[in-house]
Amino acid sequence: MAKDSSVKAPVVQCRGVKRIYQQQSIPVHALRGVDLDIREGEFVSLAGPSGSGKSTLLNSIGGLDGFDAGTVTVGGIDLGVLNSAELADLRLRKIGFVFQAYNLIPVLSARENVEFILQLQGVPAQQRRERADDALASLGLGDHAHRRPGELSGGQQQRVAIARAIVTKPVLLLADEPTANLDSKTTSELLAVLQQLNQQQGMTIVTATHDPIVMGFTSRQIAMLDGEIHQDTMSTP
Amino acid sequence: MSTLVLLFNLSLRNILRYRRRNFFLFAAIAVAVGGTTLSNSLIRGWQVSMLETAVSGLSGHIKLQAPGFADEPSLERAFSSDTQIALSQQIPMVGMTQRINLPAVITSERETRAVALVGVVPTQENISLYRDLLIEGEGLVGADDGRLLIGRALAQTLQTRAGRRVVIIVQGADGKSRERGYRVAGVFDAPMRWAENVLVFTGLGALQENLAGDQLDNPITEISVVLNDESDRGSAAAELAAAHPDLVIQDWRQMQPQIAEIVDMVDSVMVIWFFLIMSGLTFGLVNTLIASVMQRTRELGMLRALGMNKRLLLVQVVLECVGIMIVGVVAGLVLGVAMVFALGDGIDLSAFSESVEAIGISTLLRPVLTLEDLLLFGGLSVLVGFFASYFPARRALKISPLMAMNR
Numbered sequence: 071m072a073k074d075s076s077v078k079a080p081v082v083q084c085r086g087v088k089r090i091y092q093q094q095s096i097p098v099h100a101l102r103g104v105d106l107d108i109r110e111g112e113f114v115s116l117a118g119p120s121g122s123g124k125s126t127l128l129n130s131i132g133g134l135d136g137f138d139a140g141t142v143t144v145g146g147i148d149l150g151v152l153n154s155a156e157l158a159d160l161r162l163r164k165i166g167f168v169f170q171a172y173n174l175i176p177v178l179s180a181r182e183n184v185e186f187i188l189q190l191q192g193v194p195a196q197q198r199r200e201r202a203d204d205a206l207a208s209l210g211l212g213d214h215a216h217r218r219p220g221e222l223s224g225g226q227q228q229r230v231a232i233a234r235a236i237v238t239k240p241v242l243l244l245a246d247e248p249t250a251n252l253d254s255k256t257t258s259e260l261l262a263v264l265q266q267l268n269q270q271q272g273m274t275i276v277t278a279t280h281d282p283i284v285m286g287f288t289s290r291q292i293a294m295l296d297g298e299i300h301q302d303t304m305s306t307p
Numbered sequence: 308m309s310t311l312v313l314l315f316n317l318s319l320r321n322i323l324r325y326r327r328r329n330f331f332l333f334a335a336i337a338v339a340v341g342g343t344t345l346s347n348s349l350i351r352g353w354q355v356s357m358l359e360t361a362v363s364g365l366s367g368h369i370k371l372q373a374p375g376f377a378d379e380p381s382l383e384r385a386f387s388s389d390t391q392i393a394l395s396q397q398i399p400m401v402g403m404t405q406r407i408n409l410p411a412v413i414t415s416e417r418e419t420r421a422v423a424l425v426g427v428v429p430t431q432e433n434i435s436l437y438r439d440l441l442i443e444g445e446g447l448v449g450a451d452d453g454r455l456l457i458g459r460a461l462a463q464t465l466q467t468r469a470g471r472r473v474v475i476i477v478q479g480a481d482g483k484s485r486e487r488g489y490r491v492a493g494v495f496d497a498p499m500r501w502a503e504n505v506l507v508f509t510g511l512g513a514l515q516e517n518l519a520g521d522q523l524d525n526p527i528t529e530i531s532v533v534l535n536d537e538s539d540r541g542s543a544a545a546e547l548a549a550a551h552p553d554l555v556i557q558d559w560r561q562m563q564p565q566i567a568e569i570v571d572m573v574d575s576v577m578v579i580w581f582f583l584i585m586s587g588l589t590f591g592l593v594n595t596l597i598a599s600v601m602q603r604t605r606e607l608g609m610l611r612a613l614g615m616n617k618r619l620l621l622v623q624v625v626l627e628c629v630g631i632m633i634v635g636v637v638a639g640l641v642l643g644v645a646m647v648f649a650l651g652d653g654i655d656l657s658a659f660s661e662s663v664e665a666i667g668i669s670t671l672l673r674p675v676l677t678l679e680d681l682l683l684f685g686g687l688s689v690l691v692g693f694f695a696s697y698f699p700a701r702r703a704l705k706i707s708p709l710m711a712m713n714r
Contacts, residue, residue: 158617159614159616162614162615167612167613173612176324177321177324190613190614194309234613
């Protein structure tokens with residue numbers, strides 16, 4: 071459980087969340103009744119060895135995967151009662167995602183990748199363009215807007231992915247091993263960007279990671295083991 | 308609208324993304340559609356040729372005869388040449404002609420054959436095969452010309468030629484056989500060999516005088532009407548039936564039901580042929596598109612993770628599939644039209660003349676391309692692409708957002 075009971079309302083609230091996978095008829099308990107509150111403005115790392123449940127928890131919070139027991143609410147919305155289309159809409163409007171493998175659309179330029187999600191939201195073209203350019207500029211990619219992912223370095227691609235994730239001004243940014251494919255220098259630069267977003271814009275960020283460097287940048291470190299929260303530490307980065 | 312533009316843009320770029328693979332796919336579609344266009348134009352040409360042959364072979368679109376004549380053709384079942392034929396302005400007519408058409412026997416010094424003795428007004432026969440006859444010797448100079456025109460094949464059988472005399476035996480208006488000598492004015496070559504074997508032409512006026520005697524005043528056994536538009540056949544027949552209740556009105560379909568059935572069947576043959584070709588193509592199309600979807604599992608999963616719902620994902624895959632099909636179909640239609648133009652002079656089937664006549668077409672098969680056929684088969688091809696997109700789309704819908712995270 072979080073040790074700091076902030077006055078801010080929780081953006082994410084998990085209560086007794088369980089997730090059981092069947093592997094060749096053998097039940098695997100990926101989450102064993104997780105209770106967790108993540109409050110607005112927190113920068114949280116979910117760490118732990120493979121199989122600890124950190125990615126499963128991240129996926130459940132992001133509405134990418136279901137859960138077998140308990141409740142998960144994001145921005146006050148109970149994910150357990152939403153159908154597939156409603157979950158998609160929730161992800162589109164309230165949650166930003168950054169993936170380990172960047173996952174940009176290769177046939178679109180950096181600007182078009184960022185605009186893409188706004189287009190899905192139905193934002194008018196002029197506004198879309200301005201917001202996409204602002205997001206790219208804020209991440210130091212103003213001069214690379216017209217380039218396609220294949221023409222960008224790994225670090226630049228991940229910045230475009232972050233721009234795409236934040237351009238909708240989500241209530242929650244989820245990042246799954248965002249620095250796993252980056253060298254240490256680029257990792258530090260990228261984490262500085264995330265930290266800046268968290269500190270200057272108050273964006274709530276949850277990242278799953280193995281990397282101690284990442285944990286060093288976050289304000290709250292949650293260590294998971296065997297599907298449970300093993301340790302939950304607040305720190306000043 | 309904005310979302311549709313986005314999906315269209317994305318689909319277009321995805322098509323361009325795999326240039327090599329899609330080029331071969333386009334080429335396969337283009338060749339299939341082009342080949343189908345050509346083969347269908349030849350089938351349509353066959354149909355048109357059958358129709359023209361059926362109409363021009365003396366029957367016209369509509370024929371008027373006295374009751375009972377079809378079952379027992381004789382001059383006793385004739386009617387007056389004063390019969391007036393008129394159709395409303397909405398049904399334009401190429402022309403009409405009056406004839407006596409009777410079974411007869413022709414005899415030369417060497418042979419005897421059964422024939423159809425046809426008394427014609429040569430100037431009115433520009434609506435029948437008569438106008439296409441290639442005559443060696445002299446043609447009939449008018450309705451009062453009492454000489455004969457016989458076919459090349461018949462002349463060979465009878466071992467006679469232009470300028471020689473033959474004898475015709477035919478039943479007169481009094482029911483008695485008339486036997487009379489005629490001079491052969493000319494020998495004709497016809498587009499159809501049966502016409503050369505069976506038809507013997509003479510002037511209508513001369514024949515009326517020879518056969519009717521005093522019993523009938525200018526008798527005729529048939530009036531043949533050719534219309535501008537085949538589709539007016541039904542309404543023209545109805546008008547004529549109302550105007551001439553004492554005559555039997557038959558259209559070419561009633562007179563030649565086998566040919567009519569084959570003409571009708573041609574449309575079905577074209578559609579069946581089209582679907583045979585396209586079903587083979589569809590397997591390739593589906594296979595390629597499924598491979599394309601599987602190749603982009605992570606990308607499509609990511610779109611779902613970002614919040615693209617299943618409906619939009621489905622639309623995107625369908626747009627891609629239909630987009631590929633549209634480009635291939637347009638290229639195929641252009642290819643097909645080019646091939647049809649290249650074969651514009653027709654295919655000479657004279658080496659198989661007896662066989663092709665047996666199926667009711669002339670020995671020169673010309674491809675016929677209609678806008679309706681182009682639009683129909685172009686549209687059907689795109690529709691095939693639409694349905695072919697079902698399988699890759701179904702595959703895409705099975706991709707979960709988690710796939711983007713886990714791969």
